Amino acid sequence: MKKLKAKQASLRRRHTRVRGKISGTQDRPRLCVTRSNSNLYVQLVDDVTGKTLCGVSTLGAEFKATNKNGANVEGAAALGEIVGKKAKEAGISKVVFDRGGNLYHGRVKALAEAAREAGLEF
Numbered sequence: 001m002k003k004l005k006a007k008q009a010s011l012r013r014r015h016t017r018v019r020g021k022i023s024g025t026q027d028r029p030r031l032c033v034t035r036s037n038s039n040l041y042v043q044l045v046d047d048v049t050g051k052t053l054c055g056v057s058t059l060g061a062e063f064k065a066t067n068k069n070g071a072n073v074e075g076a077a078a079l080g081e082i083v084g085k086k087a088k089e090a091g092i093s094k095v096v097f098d099r100g101g102n103l104y105h106g107r108v109k110a111l112a113e114a115a116r117e118a119g120l121e122f
Contacts, residue, residue: 011101011102012101013101014101014102015100015101016101017101018098018099018100018101019098022096022098023047023048023096024044024045024046024047024048024095024096024098025046025047025048026046026048026049027094028094028095028096029044029045029046029053029092029095029096030044030045030046030047030095030096030097030098031043031044031083031095031096031097031098031115031120031122032044032045032098032100033097033098033099033100033102033108033111033112034100035100035102035107035108037071038070038071039057039058039059039070039071040057040058040070040075040076040079040107040111041055041056041057041058042055042056042057042079042080042083042111043055043056044083044087044090044092044095053090053092054083054086054087054090056079056082056083056086057070057079058070058075058079062082063075063078063079063082066078066082072107073106073107073110074110075107076106076107076108076110076111076114077110077111077113077114078114079111079114080110080111080112080113080114080115080116080117080118081114081115081117081118083111083115083118083120084114084115084116084117084118084119084120085118087115087118087119087120088118088119088120092120093119093120093121094120094121094122095115095120095121095122096122097112097122099112
């Protein structure tokens with residue numbers, strides 16, 4: 001139990017540090033990634049007004065149509081493509097990437113690279 005609490009505290013500390021340095025605006029929203037063991041959740045957030053511009057997750061209908069698993073790198077890449085397309089539809093081309101305290105590795109990295117390939121700049 002101590003190990004789990006230490007891990008959660010480290011994640012919280014990293015996330016606080018990252019959020020202190022970045023912020024989303026209307027022109028350049030924050031691409032916020034939340035990762036669980038089995039799913040990924042991505043939102044485009046305007047921190048000035050406090051509004052979510054769009055959000056996608058591995059539980060959504062668009063992702064389920066791809067027949068991928070949200071708990072692996074291939075699923076994260078598919079979700080990155082979906083979020084890139086939705087952002088383009090909303091007229092967003094530049095974002096600030098918020099990894100949510102997670103390491104830039106594995107699913108988070110695959111999602112970011114796929115979003116870049118879909119046309120987002122960060």
